[in-house]
Amino acid sequence: MDPAPRLRTRRLDLRNGRVDLSHGAGGRATTQLIDEIFRPAFDNPLLAQGNDQAAFDVPAGRMVMSTDSYVISPLFFPGGDIGSLAVHGTINDVAMAGARPLHLAAGFILEEGFQLADLQRIATSMGRAARDAGVAIVTGDTKVVERGSGDGVFISTTGIGIVPPGLILSGDRARPGDQVILSGSLGDHGVAVMSQRNNLGFETTILSDSAALHGLVAEMVHVAGASLRLLRDPTRGGLAASLNEIAQQSNVGFLINEHAIPVKDQVAAACELLGLDPLHVANEGKLVAVVAPEAADALLAVMRAHPLGREAARIGEVIADEQRFVQMITSFGGGRIVDWLTGEQLPRIC
Amino acid sequence: MDPAPRLRTRRLDLRNGRVDLSHGAGGRATTQLIDEIFRPAFDNPLLAQGNDQAAFDVPAGRMVMSTDSYVISPLFFPGGDIGSLAVHGTINDVAMAGARPLHLAAGFILEEGFQLADLQRIATSMGRAARDAGVAIVTGDTKVVERGSGDGVFISTTGIGIVPPGLILSGDRARPGDQVILSGSLGDHGVAVMSQRNNLGFETTILSDSAALHGLVAEMVHVAGASLRLLRDPTRGGLAASLNEIAQQSNVGFLINEHAIPVKDQVAAACELLGLDPLHVANEGKLVAVVAPEAADALLAVMRAHPLGREAARIGEVIADEQRFVQMITSFGGGRIVDWLTGEQLPRIC
Numbered sequence: 092m093d094p095a096p097r098l099r100t101r102r103l104d105l106r107n108g109r110v111d112l113s114h115g116a117g118g119r120a121t122t123q124l125i126d127e128i129f130r131p132a133f134d135n136p137l138l139a140q141g142n143d144q145a146a147f148d149v150p151a152g153r154m155v156m157s158t159d160s161y162v163i164s165p166l167f168f169p170g171g172d173i174g175s176l177a178v179h180g181t182i183n184d185v186a187m188a189g190a191r192p193l194h195l196a197a198g199f200i201l202e203e204g205f206q207l208a209d210l211q212r213i214a215t216s217m218g219r220a221a222r223d224a225g226v227a228i229v230t231g232d233t234k235v236v237e238r239g240s241g242d243g244v245f246i247s248t249t250g251i252g253i254v255p256p257g258l259i260l261s262g263d264r265a266r267p268g269d270q271v272i273l274s275g276s277l278g279d280h281g282v283a284v285m286s287q288r289n290n291l292g293f294e295t296t297i298l299s300d301s302a303a304l305h306g307l308v309a310e311m312v313h314v315a316g317a318s319l320r321l322l323r324d325p326t327r328g329g330l331a332a333s334l335n336e337i338a339q340q341s342n343v344g345f346l347i348n349e350h351a352i353p354v355k356d357q358v359a360a361a362c363e364l365l366g367l368d369p370l371h372v373a374n375e376g377k378l379v380a381v382v383a384p385e386a387a388d389a390l391l392a393v394m395r396a397h398p399l400g401r402e403a404a405r406i407g408e409v410i411a412d413e414q415r416f417v418q419m420i421t422s423f424g425g426g427r428i429v430d431w432l433t434g435e436q437l438p439r440i441c
Numbered sequence: 442m443d444p445a446p447r448l449r450t451r452r453l454d455l456r457n458g459r460v461d462l463s464h465g466a467g468g469r470a471t472t473q474l475i476d477e478i479f480r481p482a483f484d485n486p487l488l489a490q491g492n493d494q495a496a497f498d499v500p501a502g503r504m505v506m507s508t509d510s511y512v513i514s515p516l517f518f519p520g521g522d523i524g525s526l527a528v529h530g531t532i533n534d535v536a537m538a539g540a541r542p543l544h545l546a547a548g549f550i551l552e553e554g555f556q557l558a559d560l561q562r563i564a565t566s567m568g569r570a571a572r573d574a575g576v577a578i579v580t581g582d583t584k585v586v587e588r589g590s591g592d593g594v595f596i597s598t599t600g601i602g603i604v605p606p607g608l609i610l611s612g613d614r615a616r617p618g619d620q621v622i623l624s625g626s627l628g629d630h631g632v633a634v635m636s637q638r639n640n641l642g643f644e645t646t647i648l649s650d651s652a653a654l655h656g657l658v659a660e661m662v663h664v665a666g667a668s669l670r671l672l673r674d675p676t677r678g679g680l681a682a683s684l685n686e687i688a689q690q691s692n693v694g695f696l697i698n699e700h701a702i703p704v705k706d707q708v709a710a711a712c713e714l715l716g717l718d719p720l721h722v723a724n725e726g727k728l729v730a731v732v733a734p735e736a737a738d739a740l741l742a743v744m745r746a747h748p749l750g751r752e753a754a755r756i757g758e759v760i761a762d763e764q765r766f767v768q769m770i771t772s773f774g775g776g777r778i779v780d781w782l783t784g785e786q787l788p789r790i791c
Contacts, residue, residue, distance in 0.1 A: 112784075116677060116785040117676065117723075118677075118781040118785075119781050119782070140612075142537075142690075143507055143534045144506060145506050146503055146538055146609075149499060149501065154496070155496045156494060156579060156599075156601065157493055157495070158581060159548060159582045160550050162584045162590075187493060187494065188494050198597045200512060200550070229506060234510045234511075236512050236595075236788075241591060241592070241595075242586060242590035245591075247550075247597035247599075249508055249597075251506065251601060262490075323493070324493075332467050431468040431469050433469050433470060435468075435470075438462045
């Protein structure tokens with residue numbers, strides 16, 4: 092069939108071709124997939140070395156490491172795709188420790204039959220997100236499973252980063268009196284993704300807020316320093332899950348004000364339509380900060396001056412509570428407990 | 442149904458329970474899965490901090506990072522399971538740079554309906570493999586996909602490690618005259634896994650060679666130092682793929698001797714039965730070293746003194762060859778080219 096000589100391989104058909112099992116076999120087809128899709132998309136000298144690992148120099152100090160697997164459905168959504176999300180999400184997990192992200196590793200689990208054009212589009216988007224963030228994808232892996240044993244593509248990314256000397260941010264550091272600051276409006280990512288689910292056809296112009304937050308974090312660390320207790324990005328489970336987790340870790344409660352929490356009108360409307368609470372909906376470009384009261388104003392000011400924190404708001408405070416409840420004063424002046432979800436509200440949102 | 446008060450959750454049913462979508466929602470069920478399965482199995486103080494990332498101190502120097510996704514089928518096989526494999530495989534990718542592995546991150550993609558008992562068995566095996574290797578799983582992530590969108594469990598692990606000062610091992614460092622040393626017999630892992638595939642029922646007592654090689658590597662680095670050019674673990678695609686990759690990276694050829702390559706009788710017999718070439722079959726506890734000729738004897742001696750290198754053998758040498766062929770002198774005295782596979786021989790072998 093193929094008259095090409097032994098070592099001359101026909102190039103991948105990036106328009107009509109599909110992933111097959113040979114692309115995961117570790118032989119020539121795997122190498123071709125890497126050479127023709129991933130390497131050009133991620134383009135950096137460490138990856139180009141072509142070893143099974145990347146090697147680089149690091150300074151002495153405190154390092155963080157974080158990993159996330161991305162199974163979002165659909166793969167493409169308003170404001171992003173699984174590729175950009177896999178870059179932003181893991182950069183953010185690294186940044187939430189106050190760290191400067193250094194490098195990313197990426198593992199792909201492809202389903203046999205997945206379109207190479209979609210894979211290239213995703214890889215290109217990943218590469219762009221990584222370049223924009225100044226964080227290279229330095230090593231990776233590709234596996235292929237039979238048709239029906241996966242779902243298009245799953246991506247696992249792992250990030251490492253360097254924490255500035257002396258800075259310790261951790262979920263167990265919230266103290267009564269600390270202020271809670273949210274960087275922007277809730278629920279954009281979840282609503283943007285839900286709008287694409289074919290069983291939930293509603294119209295919205297909302298885009299996912301998927302973004303890399305390490306630039307914002309660097310400015311926050313610069314201005315607040317040791318007054319910053321912790322940062323967390325309210326992804327799966329939303330702000331409700333983040334605050335409840337922190338309450339458990341720090342053995343405190345929270346008192347937050349619903350009217351202070353920014354939620355876009357369209358997001359609020361979509362949530363009402365779907366029976367969702369914006370506090371439970373996933374975000375991919377927001378963070379919540381817990382900060383000592385004396386540093387709260389300065390922190391809020393620097394956040395509002397950053398493009399990713401323009402709508403930052405002080406939404407409440409940490410209180411002493413052995414029961415570790417997250418309490419909310421509602422917009423109507425009542426009070427309620429903000430629990431985290433026991434069940435699943437939005438499967439495969441990230 | 443459940444009369445327990447609000448914060449008292451019924452414990453997971455680890456005997457008959459199954460993964461459901463709520464375990465991936467990032468709420469209370471996810472936390473419960475982590476608290477009752479992963480944290481006890483991986484048991485280490487960094488993971489116990491419960492943040493979305495692990496933080497630890499590193500010395501200044503050369504670091505390596507490597508990631509692999511594991512989709513092996515079946516999940517349990519003679520000599521290991523997907524959990525131990527996900528630890529050993531990634532430790533080995535780190536170790537092939539001559540590095541001392543420092544930490545692992547693990548991401549799980551679970552299929553709805555997967556048995557919690559199997560998940561616990563896998564997590565326990567991972568934890569044991571990590572402890573035995575002295576490398577902790579310090580951070581992780583869990584996602585759940587709907588029934589039919591995954592296949593039980595996929596695991597992605599990422600490892601980081603520290604390279605001894607001055608050591609540079611890389612696939613582009615092979616030079617004509619360098620010696621090629623293999624640490625032991627080929628094909629055990631692939632044959633052990635294939636023996637469990639229900640469409641290929643053959644009997645064998647062969648166990649996977651799945652093992653962490655960093656201890657062996659440390660001794661090799663100690664004795665051979667800068668004379669060591671590179672290490673590679675011949676996993677997917679087998680020794681044939683590893684040597685062909687190195688040939689490409691270093692722009693050299695290889696001349697290897699079939700009679701010098703250790704292959705167990707049962708592995709050779711199984712390969713004959715299945716129409717496989719042991720040179721293409723995956724290994725998970727073997728390495729191939731390329732070393733300057735003057736250091737080969739000392740290296741071979743230290744390898745043979747190590748439990749994971751007892752059958753180490755000098756199998757050939759690097760030759761000048763612009764065509765970058767891997768040539769083999771067969772046991773019958775003839776010659777042939779050892780190509781890497783274009784297609785897939787053993788899907789989901791790791």
